[in-house]
Amino acid sequence: MGEKSYDIIVRSAAPPAVVFAVLVDGPGWVRWTSLGHASYEVEGEPAPHGVGAIRLFGAGFGPRSREQVVAYEPDSAFSYIALSGPLPMKGYRADVRLTPDADGGTSISWKGSFRSPLPGMGLFITRMVAGFAKGLVRESERRHIDGQR
Secondary structure, three states: OOEEEEEEEEEEOOEEEEEEEEHHOOHHHHHHHHOOOOEEEEEEEEEOOOEEOOEEEEOOOEEEHHHEEEEOOOOOOEEEEEEOOOOOOEEEEEOOOOOOOOOOEEEEEEEEEEOOOOOOHHHHHHHHHHOOOOOOHHHHHHHHHHOOO
């Protein structure tokens, strides 16, 4: 099984607190990604988005991915692992780090790794997460302009 990884870096004009609020809201992902379903199977600590939360993601129908939050550091870091899902991969872990910029924005580093026997799976996951990162930037900036958190 081949090791795969990605390292995506994007920047948002929104401050880390706004970016973090958008990122950790599992059910909210349906508003800014191509996902048709996002919910919690189990809430975490602190509720509902924190450590131990199990998030269910997928299309509007069909199988869902189950992910568990393993790190939750407000306004700075968020990590999750895949517990199960329809994609042929094992050992998936993603770490998102938020670093404040001098101008009040946020540098977002989204790194992940996994194993998969399927050729092209690394590129597929990288493109999918890059799309999520772009959506995170757009939604964070929209909320920042609207004065929401």
